[in-house]
Amino acid sequence: MKHYELERVLPEEIEKRSFELITQELGEKTLDPENELVIKRVIHTTADFEYAKNLIFSPHAVTKGLEALKEGIQIITDTNMGKAGINKAALKKLNCTVDCFMADEDVAEYAKAHDTTRACASMDKASRLSGDCIFAVGNAPTALVRLYELIQEGKIHPRLIIGVPVGFVNVVQSKEMIMSLSGIPYIVAKGRKGGSNVAAAIVNALLYQVK
């Protein structure tokens, strides 16, 4: 039986050690200190160093996100998976909440009636309930496109958009649309990559930074 060399790290030290290894591997690459913990946590979640250059932050998006979280804001995701990945204890400490409307019956009906995606319909539902929230979109570019439209129509004014859908159809464009907005803070993963795990990692990276 082959012996496997495992690095001996205490359970509570694994994350710290991972961040050390990430920092080491980033080497000389300098990250904006404001964005550093978000970038590193996304790399921690994906083991994909491309995010060191793919993540685009509008000016002081992190600071603005932290301000919103301190107020105890609602976070809206486009997947239950993204919702599941957000740290509930950290949310609760700040009196923040997280909702995902994707699996709601009225959203399915609305999507069918309007020949649109459930992701898109769930953003419409969010806009009716509250526009003053943080959106964390990790899956559906159609959700991001709908947010863009709702903002242009003056129906919502999100405190922060985390725009990191993943995929092949309209994903790149949907992110470009969000990055064209002025006055709306955003954190976007430029290109095709992203995911519900990335969206949750960004939310968690913000939650953990609130003092």
Added chain:
Amino acid sequence: MKHYELERVLPEEIEKRSFELITQELGEKTLDPENELVIKRVIHTTADFEYAKNLIFSPHAVTKGLEALKEGIQIITDTNMGKAGINKAALKKLNCTVDCFMADEDVAEYAKAHDTTRACASMDKASRLSGDCIFAVGNAPTALVRLYELIQEGKIHPRLIIGVPVGFVNVVQSKEMIMSLSGIPYIVAKGRKGGSNVAAAIVNALLYQVK
């Protein structure tokens, strides 16, 4: 206002179109037909073509996984996020179930008492309840290491191990350990990459293939 060119694809056609684009981009690269739909769904979930070479399948792991699913098997994940990403309608159709013990109180107590991770303790819990299941590990290498030990001790005999934890500490080694097992079907993402989203995508790719 700049006009953004969006590809016009009907909501129900988006996935099909994405798979076409993936197939196109894979080009001449030939995939084993048995594994093709798993590989493509993981690329669909991550937009990361590295998985075309990173995913390692033990002989007929897919066929064996499909057989287990047809019997209405229990799937055990190491994160609630992975659990959330598995298609519940598809599961139900096959009388399969999915459980994650990570957030259970007894798991937290066991981990503390034994100075181990909750992920590891949740695999112990799984082994006490049932060893004859599919494990889908997308996050914690310690869970994979514990599965390896439990198998070596003859305590469990999983029908399939989906071993795709992500990260920096013992991740690569934990996967090598699973790939060293004989007689246990596995699907492993070699290297550091993986994630709960990848684990869920592999389970879904299998669920969607059951005839």
